[in-house]
Amino acid sequence: MKLDPIITTIWLALIITLSLITYDLHLVIIILIASIIPPLLLSRKDWMKYMKYSGISAIMILAFNFILLGPDKLDFTLILIFKFLAISSAFALFSMVVDFDTLLDIMALLRMPDKASASIAISMRFFPDIMDMARDIESTLIARGIRYENKGWKEKIKARTPVLSSLLLLSLEKSITIAEALELKGFPKKSKIRNKSTGIIIKKYHHIGLLTALSGLIAVVMSNFWNSILLKGFCCLSLLIITLGVKR
């Protein structure tokens, strides 16, 4: 199945923004479901690779909040975890569908400032690299003779926990190298020219998608002031339209 890169970008932006601005548990659950459907339709295996570490982090957030805040704040903790998983899942799909060149072209089409769009595109390019790095670090556990094939999930999670701290260190190293490489390539640019390399163009339905996403966002913002079921329903509808619209 092929997904439309421009609608996928709008979908990602919508999922992130909705996740950041809403604290309604029902709405957050719907956002989470919307963030899971397209990646599952595209490639369950690839999506699982990305989500493995998000799952571990989610369990850690749950345990941490449970200890610090106690069971009374469980709904807050769940909202936090669902938001985190929704954003992670959306990012996973995004990096599976939209490559660096396409994103750069999309942002140029959306007339975003070059310095900002190149920086965002490079950060997004970094995301799959981190996943590769995580897999490599995990491989070193096996290389040290630490094998968990026949162990329970508790042991598996326990073994993967140190991978996260190692990943953080190596990501910092990697970001320094990328920044160094950019400096050597004379970034940021002097003129407005940025070649399009993917031949991507904006079509009518992309405008419709953008308008649908914006109206969904406005509905959520308004629902913070008027707690109306109708507004939330409208937001869910626009989210559903965009989610289904990612299919090319």
Added chain:
Amino acid sequence: MILIKNYSFKYGESAHWALKEINIEFNRGEFTVIAGPSGSGKSTLLRSINGLIPHFYTGKYCGTVNINGKNVDEMSPAEIAGHIGTLLQDPEKQVIMNTVHRELSFPLENMGYDRTEIEKRIEDVLQILDIGHLKYRKTSELSGGEIQKVALAGALIRHPKFLILDEPTTQLDPRSAEDIIDLLKRLNEDAGIGIIIVEHNMEKVLRRADRLILMKDGRIVDDRDPAEIMRRWNLDDFGVGMPPVSRIAIKLNTGYVPLSVKEALKVICSHVPEKANIKDKKSDEECIVYAKNIHFSYGSHEVLDGVNIKINKGEILAIVGKNGSGKTTLAKIILGLLKPKRGKVEYRIDKSKIGMVFQDPLLHIIGNSVEEDIAYTLKARGEYSEEKVKNIMKLLELCDVSNRNPLDLSGGERFRFALGTVLVFEPELLILDEPTRGLSWNHKSKLISLLKKVIKNGSVILISHDMDLIARVATRVAILSDGKIIVQGPKREVMCGTYNYTTQVNRLVSACPKGDRRILTEEEIM
């Protein structure tokens, strides 16, 4: 012209000056090699020339670095990039765009060139490097040699007057490394580009150089013709690996320092023994791992196509082959990290007794200190013993840095640290992937004696492009090409008489009218 005057530099809050009172001049059309031990300031000098210092790395400095009469402090990174092209040590990290075309157009867009000029330059640079076929390829799908050439194209695309390179051949197989150095020499001669190169492997680079700069402790010790420098100094003291033929000639007091096999023929052939005193360790016939008819592919790209290989008890099996030939993939299949598409691996030892040290030692970091990290292996396996941790640190000479963060270690220490995290559980089969990558000569020599010391009973699979290392430690060698093991056998049977998969010493001996053709190392001549 690049003019550096009374220049000293130290990073951040560091008390130690990385460069001290540097006075030097680089002219267009020169091919300059900078050599010295780790921490001598070579990379810092390159960073000062290409403007990463002070624009990216900050610190305290005095003196000036001028490019064409203008101080780098007053030049923007884009302006400096127009004069100086840079190739970093790890090209995979330097190439950040998705496709080759985008990678090459990006720096030109940053400089404000119009589309026609951008396309013209891309076409031109791809042709000069003979990589026109890669123009629209994804950078993630390129082999090590190809990506190195793309990174070089990216450095050349702005038509720099100087090209500076930090160990450009570290990750390449012998053939690709020769290709890159030849290419640099061609750019130097045909386009007059000044080449400034930091390199540990003098065998490939020195005979093309006009000038050798020796550095130690942040200072320039000497700067003149390479052969003259080798007559004056013992380069081994500077952590620099002389070409083996040069070292032999110096030890034999021939009065002439050859830089290549051709030059060495005149002075060394008469010293080559008819029958060298060679005592190779024989392999045990007891097979511990048997990889049988292994097939593997990444997507549609077939990497291994029916590989059959046995690893015997107590042997050091070296696997060689060009970049992308599937050596690391085969190792990962043997370790159990990857599943073959067809075929199987038969284990006659406990699978959890196989360990591997990866190319990048930093991947082995889990804890905050060397000791904590080594202990982690045993704790996670449920076999913790303080004594074992202490013993392995002593064996690998890591006691002095036991409390240091592995990120703060030097190149040689990092490899020993990674080796420690694996050796501590006493693996019966150890896989080493490019252990000498990026190591200076003295670190490499230490590593060779260390490997001889630690590998006494276990078996080892050694993946390397370093023929000198293989000649010194391996018992058997297998050559992997086009997804198949094309030849495997005792090291001398496989290596002797080839051009690519042998040492410079053996190429010299093979070219001499007489002498023992089995000789692989300089010690065997001496």
